Amino acid sequence: MSDIIAKLAALLQQHIPVYFSDIQRTSDYIKVEGKSLSLSLPFVCNSLLGAKGEFSHLLESFAKQHKVNIKIAYDIPSIKGQNPKVVKNVIAVASGKGGVGKSTTSINLAAALSLEGARVGILDADVYGPSLPTLLGTKNVQPESPDNKNIYPIIVNDLQTMSIGYLVDEDSATVWRGPMASRAFQQLYNETLWDELDYLIVDMPPGTGDIQLTLAQNMPVTAAVIVTTPQDLALADAIKGISMFNKVDINVLGIVENMSYHICTECGHKEHIFGADGGQRIAHKYQTELLAQLPLNMQIRELADSGTPFMYNQEANPEIQQIYRTLALKLSYKLSQQKMAVQQIAISAVK
Ligand SMILES: Nc1ncnc2c1ncn2[C@@H]1O[C@H](COP(=O)(O)OP(=O)(O)OP(=O)(O)O)[C@@H](O)[C@H]1O
Numbered sequence: 001m002s003d004i005i006a007k008l009a010a011l012l013q014q015h016i017p018v019y020f021s022d023i024q025r026t027s028d029y030i031k032v033e034g035k036s037l038s039l040s041l042p043f044v045c046n047s048l049l050g051a052k053g054e055f056s057h058l059l060e061s062f063a064k065q066h067k068v069n070i071k072i073a074y075d076i077p078s079i080k081g082q083n084p085k086v087v088k089n090v091i092a093v094a095s096g097k098g099g100v101g102k103s104t105t106s107i108n109l110a111a112a113l114s115l116e117g118a119r120v121g122i123l124d125a126d127v128y129g130p131s132l133p134t135l136l137g138t139k140n141v142q143p144e145s146p147d148n149k150n151i152y153p154i155i156v157n158d159l160q161t162m163s164i165g166y167l168v169d170e171d172s173a174t175v176w177r178g179p180m181a182s183r184a185f186q187q188l189y190n191e192t193l194w195d196e197l198d199y200l201i202v203d204m205p206p207g208t209g210d211i212q213l214t215l216a217q218n219m220p221v222t223a224a225v226i227v228t229t230p231q232d233l234a235l236a237d238a239i240k241g242i243s244m245f246n247k248v249d250i251n252v253l254g255i256v257e258n259m260s261y262h263i264c265t266e267c268g269h270k271e272h273i274f275g276a277d278g279g280q281r282i283a284h285k286y287q288t289e290l291l292a293q294l295p296l297n298m299q300i301r302e303l304a305d306s307g308t309p310f311m312y313n314q315e316a317n318p319e320i321q322q323i324y325r326t327l328a329l330k331l332s333y334k335l336s337q338q339k340m341a342v343q344q345i346a347i348s349a350v351k
Contacts (some may be wrong), residue, residue: 004066005030008037011062015055016329036069083176087121087197089222089335089339090213092099092250096237098206102227103131104304105294106203109225109256111311112321112328114158118198121153121160123189125215126205127181130165137307140168150191157312162192182214189219195311208240216248223251223338225291225331229259230278238279242286253334254291257282289334293329295320 009026029036048328057347063070093109108124114120124132133139136156143151143166151167153160164184194200202219204212216224224245228238238255245252257279261272273296283290294300299317310316311324 001032004068005032005037006326007066008062008070011058015058027081032072036071038071038073040073040097047183086194087220089198089199090200090202090219091253091331092202092204092219092221092224092245093210093227094204094208094224094241094245095206095227095234095281096208096239096241097228097234100206100227100229100234101294101300102206103203104300104310105134105256105258106201106225107132107135107304107309108324109327109331110199110201111157111309113199113201113332116324116328116332118332119196120158120161120182121162121194121197121200122199123192123202124161124163124165125185125202127164127184127188128205130163132161132163132203133165133195134311135308136161138166139307146193150193152193153195156309160192160194160197162188164188181211182218185215185216186219208237213244213248216245216250221250223253223335225253227256227258228279228282230272230274230276231256232275232278234274235278235282239282239286240286241254242282251338252286252288253331253338254289255279256291257293260293260295267297291330291334292323293332294323 005026008030029040031040059070059072093102093106103124103126110120110122122132124130130221133141136154136159138154138156141154143154143162145151151162153162154166155161167188189202202215202221204215224241226238226241228234242252259274260279261270261276263270279290279293296319297317300310300320303313303316311321
């Protein structure tokens with residue numbers, strides 16, 4: 001059997017390197033149960049491994065060839081949370097600087113996780129300038145309440161979404177002072193009737209000041225992702241973002257470099273308009289990872305501004321969709337690593 005396990009591990013590593021090439025011990029995800037092999041995945045990966053997934057026929061023929069049964073079990077770890085049954089993982093998406101594409105990245109990351117089969121919500125924490133309703137095309141939608149206190153999220157495709165923009169008009173939110181904004185956000189988070197989420201993506205307000213710090217501390221944040229562009233100024237602010245999360249002991253899973261390069265639609269030439277390798281440099285310096293590099297792309301802007309998330313558009317560039325999808329898989333993987341590390345610490349503490 002060990003021979004078959006090694007072959008199965010090699011098959012997975014070859015076809016899904018983003019996830020499996022980093023795991024050292026095969027026993028972490030392949031277990032023998034009688035005559036069956038049980039494949040335990042710490043994330044939902046439907047598009048690759050699910051019933052209709054691209055990879056499922058490969059697994060089927062592998063099972064036939066080696067006369068084994070392969071069972072797949074999905075497990076999305078819950079690391080921290082007030083009520084992990086309702087929200088398993090809260091992921092804060094932050095940027096030091098405004099306008100770098102944090103909201104666009106948050107939505108497409110949420111959509112990519114959802115397309116992989118996870119249950120996903122997105123919460124617009126930018127109580128001063130909520131952009132979620134514009135980006136999702138839900139500007140004139142109002143959430144319903146069953147009891148005049150709690151509210152149902154607005155469902156877009158399979159995403160559960162909530163934004164202060166659904167409740168008040170933009171102008172009244174911008175005059176709120178710090179504590180009021182924090183309170184409004186707190187209410188939004190607590191009083192939305194989320195329906196069993198694997199991931200809640202929180203689109204944080206830009207900046208690294210008191211407001212951001214308070215928000216991060218008032219939620220059971222599992223981990224954070226920093227979005228930046230490659231310019232020096234944006235990178236300097238991204239570093240402040242990393243320090244802010246370090247200060248409050250929130251793990252930074254990595255950096256997404258947005259508007260990283262541009263590919264000329266006429267000749268295909270790739271240009272680093274805002275500079276090259278900045279995200280990689282700070283990821284290395286601050287011991288985190290560059291999770292993705294998204295191009296500066298007209299379709300991303302057009303679809304965002306017209307209220308159709310890029311990941312849900314059939315005409316959208318599939319190569320760019322794949323970058324968001326890989327980002328989603330990396331994020332799930334890094335979260336499962338974080339969980340293992342937390343468990344290891346707990347085990348050593350008991351010893
Ligand atoms: N990769 C990209 N290519 C082209 N345009 C992009 C890209 N990412 C974002 N944009 C555009 O840049 C603008 C700002 O994006 P977005 O609202 O996501 O930024 P933000 O960082 O959340 O801003 P804010 O600080 O105001 O919250 C939008 O018009 C969006 O369509």
